Amino acid sequence: MLEIKDLHAGFEGTEILKGISLSINKGETHAIMGPNGSGKSTLAKILSGHPSYEVFSGEVIYEGKNLLDLSAEDRSLAGVFMGFQYPVEIPGVNNAEFLRMAYNARLVNEGKDELDPLDFDDILQEKMDLLGMENKYKERNCNDGFSGGEKKKNEILQMAILKPALSVLDETDSGLDIDALRVVANGVNKLNNENNALILITHYQRLLDYIKPDFVHVLSHGKIIKSGGKELAHELEAQGYDWLTTTN
Amino acid sequence: MSSTIAESSNGAESAVLDLHKKFIETNQPSPDFLALNRKALGQFAKLKFPHRKHEMYTFVNTKGLASAPFSLKKESSIQREFVEQHVYAGCERSHLTLVDGVLRPELSDATALGTAVMVGSLAEAIKDKSVKSLLQESIESENDVFASINSAFMTQGIMIRVGRDNQIEAPLQILNVSTGGESGPVMTVPRVYVHLEPLSELKLIVKYVGEGDNYFVNSVQDMVVEENATLTHIQVQADSIDAWHFSKNRVRLKRDSRYLGYQATNGARLVRHHNEGWLSEPGAELVLNGVSVLVDDEQSHQFIRVHHEVENCTSHQCFKNIINHRARASFDGTVVVNKGAQLTSSDQLINNLMLSDEGHADCKPNLMIFADDVKCAHGATVGQLDEGQLFYLRTRGLSEDVAKEILTQSFARSIIQEIPFAPVVEELNQTLLKKLEAN
Structure with a gap:
């Protein structure tokens, strides 16, 4: 589904990712872990098409297409979802209306008719029930005045609405208390299936107690220095990152 | 008197004085009203048209306006359908239509207001000494030259008085229609005096529309809100694109009273709002919010003075402008907190969203605080998306x-x-x- 080949990329001319290669298939969950500054978020930004980040060399092939050629909106329409580390507040835009616009953008792209607010509400309600979310997520403006946990839950709601083939969740667990983490993780687990894939970018092993990855990759100084199964996460938890970074 | 004024004036000002002579001849105001008109003309001559560095007109170029050869509109006809199209839902039986600044009873309907609201002409209302003295005081202390022109040329005006402890359910709309000048620019001077007696409530919506072009609507609203009364005042500026629109609002707030003001500006050749509020007894609250969307060469300017004269009063201001193409907006707002006005709470926020490189926004938020136990905040932003x-x-x-x-x-x-x-x-x-x- 996704093939990253020797990706070199960065920000304002500085190389942060120094040769990343990764292969992700349908139905797989990959965790990317690493200390602060290792390049985890840069990878997420590159995959989502952030205009301030640049690719120096390498390729990213998604479903046979060059992902890097697509604009941020076209990546979304092609089925790539980015869960933000810091979701942006958009005052004055009702959250339900925002979700409907995003949903309709996808329908239009598929050559289908847009849904009116009433029809969309049925879909929204179903997803909110699935995730155990309260009505306030319909009534309030998008992320406006939301707590950290509410913002992350709202990201998962968007993921549920857009049903992406590939989701990249950037530090979705950061800043969450254990209750909020459980809600978010349960939501992700409910949305996961054999037809989609998930990249979890995280700093903390704790998230992986709730969402079981098939593969764990450790990122350090812009390179993947170790890959393994979920047991690798536990080693990291017990020993920290130092044993890996010093031996490399 | 007028000869001495004329001697000290330049061309643009003399044109106003000449126009005023014609105005007196044609209109022949009652002696009491004439006295007010003349007093205002004297104030006009003292103030004179603003030069570029005038502190009240720092960001507004009024040169073209002052030198335009305005005449006064006499008879105007207007279709009832045009009026109906601009009367808001809910105001069908509570609207007053002013055509070129003159109340037209046949196009108005105030039956839903009942007897609790007195609506009459200002010419009639100044027989009441308190109304007359307040008008006189406003005219003598007038600081804005264009408002003094309004007073010099006002004829009937509208007086709205809500009786004690009457909460008026029906929203009252004032529809200002300008019919424009066919053979040259015309000036109209709508004048409204609103008086809310203690414990009363009124929702007033004032809409400005143009049925023609080439006009200067120069309006003044005096508002007195007595003890624990609430005035909601919504203004919608939707004039013709080449109109000049100036409006001055003067609000006097008594103990525990509230003024909730909202201004929506569609833009025109030159729009200027001058809002001045006095929180003169404890517990008074003033809210003033505004939004404007300006495109092409449209201009809209806000000039605001809020006076916290005594303790325990509150004022909030929030203004947002969206500026595209070569449009211009400005905000010049000062909150004055007097020496005795302890425990004042005041905030002021101005946000400008610039959608083009050629647009222009000026911002001058200002606080003058002479008390030491107050909470005042202000902020301004000019930015892109x-x-x-x-x-x-x-x-x-x-x-x-x-x-x-x-x-x-x-x-x-x-x-x-x-x-x-x-x-x-x-x-x-x-x-x-x-x-x-x-x-």
Whole structure:
């Protein structure tokens, strides 16, 4: 589904990712872990098409297409979802209306008719029930005045609405208390299936107690220095990152 | 008197004095009213048209306006359908129509207001000494030359008085229609005096529309809100595109009273709002919010003075401008907290969203605090759309153009949504926000 080949990329001319290669298939969950500054978020930004980040060399092939050629909106329409580390507040835009616009953008792209607010509400309600979310997520403006946990839950709601083939969740667990983490993780687990894939970018092993990855990759100084199964996460938890970074 | 004024005046001012002579001859105001007109003319001659460095007109170029050869409009005819089209839902039996500044009873209907509201002409109302002395005081202390022109040329005017402890259910609309000048620019001078007696409540919606071009609507509103009364005042400026629109609002707030002001500006050749409020007894509260959407060469300017004269009063101001093409907006707002006005709470926020490189926004938020136990805040921003918000929307599959439109509209909507009268909110969603789509 996704093939990253020797990706070199960065920000304002500085190389942060120094040769990343990764292969992700349908139905797989990959965790990317690493200390602060290792390049985890840069990878997420590159995959989502952030205009301030640049690719120096390498390729990213998604479903046979060059992902890097697509604009941020076209990546979304092609089925790539980015869960933000810091979701942006958009005052004055009702959250339900925002979700409907995003949903309709996808329908239009598929050559289908847009849904009116009433029809969309049925879909929204179903997803909110699935995730155990309260009505306030319909009534309030998008992320406006939301707590950290509410913002992350709202990201998962968007993921549920857009049903992406590939989701990249950037530090979705950061800043969450254990209750909020459980809600978010349960939501992700409910949305996961054999037809989609998930990249979890995280700093903390704790998230992986709730969402079981098939593969764990450790990122350090812009390179993947170790890959393994979920047991690798536990080693990291017990020993920290130092044993890996010093031996490399 | 007028000869001495004429001697000290230049061309633009003499033109006003000449116009005034004609005005007196044609209108022949009652002696009491004439005295007020003349007093105002004297004030006009003292103030003179503003030069470029005038502190009240720092950001507004009035040269073209002052030198335009205005005449006064006499008879104007207007179709009833035109009026009906601009009367808001809910105001069918509570609206007053002014055509070129003159109340037209045959186009008005105030039956829903009942006997609790007295609506009459100012010419009649000044027989009451308190009304006369307040008008006189306003005229003598007038600091804005264009408002003094209004007073010099005012004829009938409207007096609205809400009796003690009457909460008026029906919203009252004043519809100002300008018919424009066929053979040259015309000036109209709508004048409204609103007096809310203690414990009363009124929702007043004032809308300005043009049925023709080439006019200067120069309006003044005096408002007195007595103890524990509430005046909601919504203004919608929707004039013809080449109009000049000046309006001055003077609000005097007594103990525990509230003034809730909302201004929506569609823009025109030159729009200027001058708002001045006095919180003169403890517990008074003033809210003033505004939104403008300006395109092409439209201009809109805000000049605000809020005087916290005594302790325990509150004022909030929030203004948002969206500026596209070569449009200009300015904000010059001062909150004055007098020495004894302890425990004042005041905030002022101005946000300008610039959609083009040629647009222009000036901002001068100002605080003058002479008390030591107060909470005052002010802030101003001039900026473009937020890159982070744009990117966020794009990652949800919305194109860059759509994302920009959503963000621009949401900027204006945050003020529009606050307006406590649904028909105006709906209208602005159609007019102001549509203006953004077209551009």
